Amino acid sequence: MTLLFLCALTGSCLGAVDYDQLFRQSSDLMVQGDLDGALALLKQVPAPSAGEDASAFVSSRMQAGRIYASQNATDKAIAVCQDVLKLFPDNSEARNFVAALKDQLKPRWHTVLSDILRFLPVLAKGAVMTLLLVFCTMLVSPLGGLLVALGRLSRVRPVSAVCWFIIWFFRGTPLLLQLFFIYYGLPSLGITLSPFISAVIGLGLNYSAYLGEIIRGAIQSIEHGQMEAAKAIGMSYGQAMRRIIIPQTYKRLMPPVGNEFIALIKDTALVSTIAMVELMRAADQMFNTYFNITALVLAAAIYLILTTIFTFIFEKIEYRAGIYEHR
Amino acid sequence: MNIANQPLLKLENITKRFKELTAVNGINLEVASGEKLVIIGPSGSGKSTLLRSINLLEEIEEGTIHFEGREVGYILHNGKRQQDRPQAISALRAEIGMVFQHFHLFPHMTVLGNVMEGPLTVQRKPASEARSIATEILAKVGLSDKRDVFPATLSGGQKQRVAIARALAMRPKMMLFDEPTSALDPELVGEVFDTIHTLADEGMTMIIVTHHMGFARELADRVIFMESGDFLAEGTPEELFGAAQDNERIRGFLNRLL
Ligand SMILES: Nc1ncnc2c1ncn2[C@@H]1O[C@H](COP(=O)(O)OP(=O)(O)O)[C@@H](O)[C@H]1O
Ligand SMILES: [Mg+2]
Numbered sequence: 001m002t003l004l005f006l007c008a009l010t011g012s013c014l015g016a017v018d019y020d021q022l023f024r025q026s027s028d029l030m031v032q033g034d035l036d037g038a039l040a041l042l043k044q045v046p047a048p049s050a051g052e053d054a055s056a057f058v059s060s061r062m063q064a065g066r067i068y069a070s071q072n073a074t075d076k077a078i079a080v081c082q083d084v085l086k087l088f089p090d091n092s093e094a095r096n097f098v099a100a101l102k103d104q105l106k107p108r109w110h111t112v113l114s115d116i117l118r119f120l121p122v123l124a125k126g127a128v129m130t131l132l133l134v135f136c137t138m139l140v141s142p143l144g145g146l147l148v149a150l151g152r153l154s155r156v157r158p159v160s161a162v163c164w165f166i167i168w169f170f171r172g173t174p175l176l177l178q179l180f181f182i183y184y185g186l187p188s189l190g191i192t193l194s195p196f197i198s199a200v201i202g203l204g205l206n207y208s209a210y211l212g213e214i215i216r217g218a219i220q221s222i223e224h225g226q227m228e229a230a231k232a233i234g235m236s237y238g239q240a241m242r243r244i245i246i247p248q249t250y251k252r253l254m255p256p257v258g259n260e261f262i263a264l265i266k267d268t269a270l271v272s273t274i275a276m277v278e279l280m281r282a283a284d285q286m287f288n289t290y291f292n293i294t295a296l297v298l299a300a301a302i303y304l305i306l307t308t309i310f311t312f313i314f315e316k317i318e319y320r321a322g323i324y325e326h327r
Numbered sequence: 328m329n330i331a332n333q334p335l336l337k338l339e340n341i342t343k344r345f346k347e348l349t350a351v352n353g354i355n356l357e358v359a360s361g362e363k364l365v366i367i368g369p370s371g372s373g374k375s376t377l378l379r380s381i382n383l384l385e386e387i388e389e390g391t392i393h394f395e396g397r398e399v400g401y402i403l404h405n406g407k408r409q410q411d412r413p414q415a416i417s418a419l420r421a422e423i424g425m426v427f428q429h430f431h432l433f434p435h436m437t438v439l440g441n442v443m444e445g446p447l448t449v450q451r452k453p454a455s456e457a458r459s460i461a462t463e464i465l466a467k468v469g470l471s472d473k474r475d476v477f478p479a480t481l482s483g484g485q486k487q488r489v490a491i492a493r494a495l496a497m498r499p500k501m502m503l504f505d506e507p508t509s510a511l512d513p514e515l516v517g518e519v520f521d522t523i524h525t526l527a528d529e530g531m532t533m534i535i536v537t538h539h540m541g542f543a544r545e546l547a548d549r550v551i552f553m554e555s556g557d558f559l560a561e562g563t564p565e566e567l568f569g570a571a572q573d574n575e576r577i578r579g580f581l582n583r584l585l
Contacts, residue, residue, distance in 0.1 A: 225429060226433065229490075229493075230433075231417070232384065232425040233420070233424075233449060233493065233497055234418065234420045234421025234422075234445065234449040235417065235448060236413055236417050239448050243444065324434055
């Protein structure tokens with residue numbers, strides 16, 4: 001065993017001594033720009049016979065391959081690597097190099113396409129989570145907003161004061177801070193919430209406050225005579241709101257609410273900070289793993305697609321909501 | 328108590344103030360069932376405020392309102408006068424129809440929807456019944472062919488007739504008209520007057536605020552001239568508009584209208 005080890009050691013030392021000079025000369029030629037000369041020298045290293053040390057041979061051919069590659073002679077680079085692989089099919093250096101060279105031979109769009117195919121499933125999963133958050137918030141916040149708006153309009157002082165406070169607080173502090181408070185802060189008060197629930201609560205409260213002010217403005221913009229006419233036929237305040245006033249706000253609400261929901265799509269990116277894997281977080285993970293900008297470009301494209309779809313939908317709804325105004 | 332002689336509406340000492348301004352100043356008024364009362368008077372004299380006080384759209388500071396012999400609108404709570412429960416107020420409004428100068432139709436509902444709305448939402452009638460009431464009343468105001476359009480497509484005169492139909496659908500016991508033709512082009516005034524006239528002929532009790540003396544003369548059992556929150560004069564159309572009128576202010580007002 002020891003004997004064998006010694007043999008190998010002396011053998012390699014011998015080989016190193018033999019070819020050291022040659023490698024140094026070829027390096028000098030390379031520095032001087034004489035790549036052909038360097039290649040010729042490297043080619044002088046013969047293929048090893050069975051049992052003989054192969055490191056000089058492999059090094060020389062790999063070096064030759066790198067020179068060819070630097071000259072964009074990809075075919076020749078692959079050929080020298082394959083010389084190595086013929087003798088040592090398991091050599092991983094040669095194999096990876098060939099794979100990388102073959103990738104270069106493929107057209108550029110092909111690499112981009114394969115990047116896209118690699119990132120898309122992960123990003124799509126993230127986008128589904130983003131949409132889920134958006135839909136939950138879109139479900140919660142109009143109701144919350146309506147309550148806050150009606151509360152603000154209430155003549156019962158404590159009710160309007162509480163609603164004023166909610167709007168003041170949630171519009172006046174950053175959403176990021178609110179999310180941190182709910183997810184990281186509440187556990188110290190004994191309330192521990194999952195990231196998803198924390199995100200929906202944070203986004204829901206924030207957007208309820210914003211929509212609350214928008215809805216209140218829309219209600220107040222309805223001509224006063226409408227409430228009077230509703231009361232004059234015997235409607236209660238609640239009936240007048242539900243049947244007459246609020247339905248007339250829909251058209252006026254659509255443009256600002258559409259804007260808010262488009263902002264919401266982008267604001268969901270903030271919940272990536274409280275351990276939610278949505279589109280932004282997924283893109284960030286891909287980018288950090290592969291250091292490939294395609295992941296970020298792809299995420300931007302998905303955000304744009306989502307916001308564009310929403311814009312179209314809200315324009316349609318706005319048109320439908322105001323159809324009674326068309327003469 | 329003799330029900331037949333009892334006025335449908337009785338106002339005692341009605342006073343409405345907006346801050347220091349007294350818009351209605353201690354008005355007393357009785358309106359008999361079936362009576363057609365016209366109120367005239369210069370702008371700002373408190374005519375609208377009086378009508379709005381009757382159906383409780385304005386909260387009055389003093390006075391009492393009796394409708395069908397019942398005191399309505401206000402109750403004593405711990406010795407303090409305050410508005411009655413919202414349900415009671417709504418119930419009174421449901422019995423008194425009101426037509427506004429600017430129509431205030433519900434723009435998001437069709438003509439039929441506007442007229443159905445009271446029976447449907449306030450009286451909680453089934454949709455089929457509300458629809459047949461509305462259809463019948465639209466026929467009466469001559470707008471059957473407009474039942475499925477939105478108010479935005481109507482002329483002013485048509486809008487006001489729909490507003491009248493909307494009030495009538497509640498089967499009110501009394502109608503209040505606040506300058507129903509003042510927002511209309513002159514050529515559209517006639518159709519609205521005709522509609523009101525038909526209603527009057529059917530025996531509807533009504534109070535009409537209007538600047539059209541010809542209409543007042545033709546329709547009114549009694550005319551009241553109002554100024555600065557007070558009733559300045561009261562009488563038959565002949566007494567108020569006729570040559571015998573010797574009040575300078577009323578003569579001046581009437582002359583300006585002509
Ligand atoms: N909501 C209100 N707030 C303050 N002042 C009002 C209000 N409504 C009416 N007034 C005032 O009360 C007076 C009577 O108004 P109004 O009843 O509308 O008169 P008219 O209908 O006879 O023209 C006017 O001086 C008017 O400016
Ligand atoms: Mg008026």
